[in-house]
Amino acid sequence: MWEKILAYIPEWKVFMQGFIVFFIPYIIFKLFNGIVSKQEMNDDDMVKMTGQTTQKNELDYQKETSPKELYDHYTGDFNLDVELVKKEIGHNWDVHFREFNIGNTDIRAAIIFLDGLSDKELIDKHILTSLMGDFSQKDEQESLYEKGDFLQKIIKNEVLSVSDLTEEYDVKQSVGKILAGSTALIIDGMPNVLMLGTVKGKSRNIEEPVSEALVRGPRLGFTETLSDNTALLRQHGENSDLSIINFQVGKRTKKELVIAYVKEIADPNLVEEVKKRIQTINIDDVAESGYVEQLIEDNYLSPFTQVQNTERPDRVFAALMEGRVAILLDGTPFALIVPVTFSMLLQSPEDYYERWLPSTLIRLLRYLAAAITLFAPSIYISFVSFHQGLIPTKLALSMMGTREGVPFPAIIEALIMEVAIEILREAGLRLPKPIGPTMGIVGGLVIGEAAVQAGIVSPIMVIVVALTAISSFAIPQYNAGISLRMLRFVAMFFAALFGLYGVILFFILLCSHLVKLKSFGIPYVSPTVPYRASDWKDFMVRMPLMMMKRRPKMLHTKDSSRQD
């Protein structure tokens, strides 16, 4: 009896392997946790450090400014006030000081503005002309000129024909505004300055977005100016529920950021979550909305993009109407849409503009393209190197014939070609526009043809690689295409190790990752799962518009109906 049981106790090797089974994932788990917690710690450190430095700065500042502590605010003494401003920004070449006397009196005044950012024409025609003009009709109250308050009232109410006008007492704040393009007006005897809104930022025309071209649809794209962008959203149609709320991001370089959502549709929890995450952004400069994207996404270790970016106002607006939230940053034409799901990466606004049948077919085509991008090379590898018995006999014969003389195993062959095509793609992107396509064709043709001629790769491999590359460009979201192309290499390694079994494992692994991933609380794989039949109307197929009467359920919208 015992012997029988003993006979079943496995060898020590099995126990060893059992240990490995446990140990490796445990180590990886710990390491990842380590890296993550380390980073968090670093963040804490940074907070602490920055805290310290700011304290120190404040100390320094206090030391430096303690004698002039009084002069944080404007004094009303003209010379002193001008000095204060000069001290802050006077060393800059592009800051201009212009002193003059107001309205034929001997009251000294000065305007300070930034060359280039402020509207010189406005300053010349409306500000200086009216200020330097004759105030004589108000002569009867000449004595009152001396009283700053009254003078200011006259200037504000009667002289300056400028719409955007604020008073500013704090030097620092006014300096900030000057640097943004406003004009400061300092008048002797007044304890504040008038900030005149003369901002005339550099912006370009509204053009069709290059990265998301459509055959049908508005030829509008966002620009680098935030106000233009929000205007585009407002312009889309009258909607009093559209909320645009602003934030400032960036510790050192402040930038405007707005989140837009439709108050009556969007889930308030979602809006709160977005606000919360934006407030946690802790970086000195937010250069582009990509920064925002990376700082607020759920899982930075995931290969998938969890925030959608777009240049198209119509796309943003459609997302808002579904109950999503858009994030727009000043200085970039790329708006962000959250939350995002995997199916969105394969959708294009055109799907809704065209009739439903062609849209559905094209959408299915894109799913096919995504599958080819991800799996074609790995399936090729597993059939050529592992399961020659699973392909049709005739195909096996022709593959055998074409691969004759190829010195590499299929995985190396595939890697050579895949890497080559990635380099070609990258190079084509960098080249000047007129040469780009030519180079692409030349490179593709020459490398493909020559490699086959030289017997380095087989012609079928070239077909597979070309198909893969083209398929990856059929995906409407550029960065989603990149994710899939990246994962394709992983799939290839899996296939090289385990053949078809490896491909299945990779698929399961990928799905496991996808089902765990969430974007702002919404499962990334929605609406695939959990099954919600109503959300499937806009998933792989695009049902006729009259059937899509409800907003996506997964977004928990306040108002679920698209109709009244």
Added chain:
Amino acid sequence: MMMNSQDKITASQAVVVLVNYILATGILTLPRTSVEKVKSPDVWISVFLGGIIAIIAAVIIVKLSQKYPEKTFYQYSQDIVGKWAGWFLSLLIIVYFFTISAFEVRIMAEVTSIFLLEGTPTWAIILPFLWIGLYLISSGINAIARLFEIIFPITFVLFLLIALMSMGIFEIDNLRPVLGLGVMPVLKGVKTATLAFLGPEIMLLLVALMKQSEKTKAVKVVLVGLTIPLIFYVITVVMVIGALSIDGVVTRTWPTLELMRSFEIPGLIFERFESFLLVIWIMQIFATFTITYFAAALGLAQLFKKNIQPFIFGLLPIIYIISMTPKNINDLFKFGDMIGNAALYLFGVFPVILLFISKLKGRKT
């Protein structure tokens, strides 16, 4: 992490979990194991009866679980039969769960090494499989259910597709006569057929993991969740016997795969279709493996009232070592039979007793 209140599943997810759990080894071996017992073409009737018995057992399990809608079996068994007896019973079930997951892993490794990866060592096949399972279950039942929901339609479509394609070599004469030798042979096969429906035991935990509003649908869940595999199995058995005949089936180790290998349809890109069957089968095994693995880990966590994470890691080497214990494929099949017999007692007999006791107790209070 212990029992995240957010981590609940819907009724349709519960159905999918149940279906994916049940469909596993049986798809490949059921035609042989049942024909061995029945020895007449009436196997499909046995399978049908087996399914119905499984449904009855499942309904009892669900009724029991519904008495304690907020608790899993590990928690409420202690309420019914006392702390220690409940503890022991739970431990038995935990052992059952991780043994079955080890069994599935090994079967998968055997089939893979025969049909796909001749020459690759078993450990190399098992290791990545275990790790991916670990990765999946570390985030709870919701992720598992969602993965199953992705796997399920793929299985469904591919299975129907290959079943349709094998129509070409189907011969109705192989399935006749119906009940030619009376009812007795059919009854002989019922036990074997019932064992193919191992899986409703997951309802002991699943009811507690379902959303509050959908718990009342639990009986419906098992009805649907068992009918789908029942249909799958009947189709499989009918197709396999129809093509290979009774005499042909008994000698084949993996009759269903044999069926897929017996025909070629030139002109359709693939011509050979066993790869499809292997794809869906490996996915189904993965599903069975993960859900049992999770059930065992959850059980340990609830017994010791600790976080589930260390138990997930701790079970991994145990599953691996158990899976490597059977020496050859006959041992492995015997091992499977053993698990099946254990399941008959654990989930056929105990739930009835427990339901009875809890009814008595309910009356007293």
Added chain:
Amino acid sequence: MKRNNMKGRFRLGLLLSLLLLLLTGCWSSKEIEDLGLIVGTSLDLETDSSSREALEEQEARNSNKELITITNQFVTSETTGSGAKEGKKEQKAYKNVSETGEAVLPTLRSMIEKNDKRAFAEHSKVIVIGEDFASTFNLTQTMDFFLREIEMRPSGLLLIAKNRASNILESIEPTTIPAFQLVEMMKGHKRTTKILPPMTLAKLQGKLNSRASFLLQSVTSENGEMKFAGAAVIEGKTKKLRGFLTGKELEGITWITGKGKGGLVTSFYEGTDQPIIYEILSMKSKIIPHVDGDNISFNVKIESEGRIAEHWVLSEKTFDNKFLKKAERATEKEVERLVKNVLEKIQKEYQTDVSGFGTRLKIEYPKVWKKLKKDWDQTFSEVPIQCEVKITIKDYGTSGE
């Protein structure tokens, strides 16, 4: 802080090296161009004594066992690829390798010594068994390897060659591959009653395991051209070749089983003896067993619909219904003759049931069958069989003459 950073880097490094570990080893991979695809196999009884001596010398032992010769038809990357390229002489599209031994696998294995490519049988299409081989060995034993081996697909065909099987795998046309040709020819069973429905290894398994007799398509080689010629009768008990049926007899079998999908019947017009060719459009047969105590008898009802495809009868017109009726009669007679003819042969000469009478009995009278199963072939040879044929001519093409 710095130490922490070091530790982090170390951890990251370790993580990456763990990933590298994954890249080791590809245990099962074998590149497609290194394979020699076996597309056909033939099995023969070795009669040449010199090879026996050579083998005995080699194996250093003496035995009187029968030896077998196996010929594998290989297709390799050399035979497929370069043949088409310019500048090279056109060469054969296949390569046959033969080896002699005592059992199947050892013989196959010793081919490794003759071949640079790894033999790969997943694309094996046919197994051709020589006449001598089939009548000497029990098929259950010799087919064991082919049914057990994972690489052998159950979709492969089994054929019996009259005389030597290895001749079948030779072709005078260098560019065609005989194994593929056989498979294509086998598809002809849809258009003639002289070819059996294909017997694949998958179906063979069931036949071998039961005690029933069955038919295998037989093939001969005439001047380097292969040709299907009737069928081989395998006896259920011994699983050995019992004899051959001619093409005509095979037609009779097809009529009995009703499994034909098309074909012709040539009958002669009453009186003038001019041929009328009837083309089968559909065929149905019903074998009805009658059990009366211990007496068993069968009734075969054959129904068929078809058209007159050709007739040489000058005196009659197909527009005339009477002629059609007469033609039907003539065809019925001919079919009846075919059936009677073959029944005579299988009942009396071969004493084997190869046309599904047993199956019908099993379906209709399972209890009776259980008793008779063991010696069915014996019982069958004495069972009276009645035959009814009903032919319906539906049309006669575009000419009414």
